[in-house]
Amino acid sequence: MADQAATLRELRKNSVSPDKAGSTEGYPALNAGNATRIISITSGKGGVGKTNIAANLAYMLAGMRQKTMVLDADVGLANIDVILGVNAPYNLYHVLKGEKTLAQIIIEGPGGIKILPSASGIPEMTELSRGQKLTLIDDLNEFSETIDYMLVDTGAGISSNVMYFNMAAKEIIVVTSPEPTALTDAYALIKVLYQRYAKRRFRLLVNMVKSPSEAKDVYERLSHATDHFLNLTIEYLGHVLFDEKLRDAVRRQKPMAEIYPNSPATRCLVKIAEKICSELPIDDENSPVKFFWESVIK
Numbered sequence: 001m002a003d004q005a006a007t008l009r010e011l012r013k014n015s016v017s018p019d020k021a022g023s024t025e026g027y028p029a030l031n032a033g034n035a036t037r038i039i040s041i042t043s044g045k046g047g048v049g050k051t052n053i054a055a056n057l058a059y060m061l062a063g064m065r066q067k068t069m070v071l072d073a074d075v076g077l078a079n080i081d082v083i084l085g086v087n088a089p090y091n092l093y094h095v096l097k098g099e100k101t102l103a104q105i106i107i108e109g110p111g112g113i114k115i116l117p118s119a120s121g122i123p124e125m126t127e128l129s130r131g132q133k134l135t136l137i138d139d140l141n142e143f144s145e146t147i148d149y150m151l152v153d154t155g156a157g158i159s160s161n162v163m164y165f166n167m168a169a170k171e172i173i174v175v176t177s178p179e180p181t182a183l184t185d186a187y188a189l190i191k192v193l194y195q196r197y198a199k200r201r202f203r204l205l206v207n208m209v210k211s212p213s214e215a216k217d218v219y220e221r222l223s224h225a226t227d228h229f230l231n232l233t234i235e236y237l238g239h240v241l242f243d244e245k246l247r248d249a250v251r252r253q254k255p256m257a258e259i260y261p262n263s264p265a266t267r268c269l270v271k272i273a274e275k276i277c278s279e280l281p282i283d284d285e286n287s288p289v290k291f292f293w294e295s296v297i298k
């Protein structure tokens with residue numbers, strides 16, 4: 001068990017400048033065929049831990065020598081830049097208005113992760129001409145294709161702003177806490193994404209649990225409901241224990257995985273990052289990146 005910290009340290013070595021070619025020892029070289037994995041991290045209820053999970057998973061994936069970017073698609077207060085203690089003064093809106101280039105708004109976070117602040121995003125985009133949109137889509141594609149993982153930190157709920165991103169992402173991680181209201185909201189979110197947006201694959205991450213069995217119990221309850229009422233089977237991705245160290249890391253504006261590499265929640269997230277990293281990406285002829293940005297910026 002001690003050895004999660006050592007593993008993490010080991011994984012972090014050589015990660016300063018993750019090099020795609022031949023550097024993913026032990027993990028598939030995901031980007032060899034342009035297969036950027038786009039994973040949205042979403043929830044029905046707010047405050048269940050999406051931003052912290054996205055930040056720490058990104059940090060860990062970068063430690064596994066995967067080029068990782070977080071798209072901050074949330075408009076809340078505790079944005080990823082605040083959690084990670086970096087300053088993101090500009091966002092896509094400034095690119096849309098022609099005040100900044102894409103390269104000027106993307107910032108570098110701890111461990112070499114990139115952060116793309118989207119801010120309030122979508123509505124403004126409807127004012128753009130088709131030509132402006134195509135240029136923006138091209139720029140976003142070009143940049144995103146150099147990335148192995150793009151984690152999309154969405155807002156909570158079923159507003160259209162959240163749905164755009166979930167609809168466009170190929171993989172969806174639904175985060176819930178064991179609270180009954182979080183669970184019913186997770187169900188409502190899955191139902192809308194399935195029935196209205198034809199999404200079929202959902203993976204559940206249960207956060208802030210006291211034990212692995214509590215998380216399994218939450219999964220059983222939710223999957224029973226989706227099986228029974230929607231005829232849809234959801235997958236279990238894993239759990240993250242409730243951990244004061246995570247709150248402390250937020251206060252200190254550092255990734256928990258960096259300053260508490262051996263804390264209970266870090267250990268849970270290492271397992272999840274390894275699970276994600278060891279999978280083969282979903283086979284798809286379409287470029288996920290192109291599909292993603294074209295869907296988001298219609």
Ligand SMILES: Nc1ncnc2c1ncn2[C@@H]1O[C@H](COP(=O)(O)OP(=O)(O)OP(=O)(O)O)[C@@H](O)[C@H]1O
Nearest residue numbers: 046047048049050051052076156208241242243247
């Ligand atoms: N495993 C955990 N143990 C203890 N506290 C946690 C854990 N996960 C998250 N928290 C705490 O819960 C709060 C909400 O976390 P976070 O901001 O990541 O949630 P969110 O889902 O992104 O919220 P929002 O919906 O507002 O964007 C934070 O104060 C964070 O420190």
Ligand SMILES: [Mg+2]
Nearest residue numbers: 050051074076
């Ligand atoms: Mg958040």
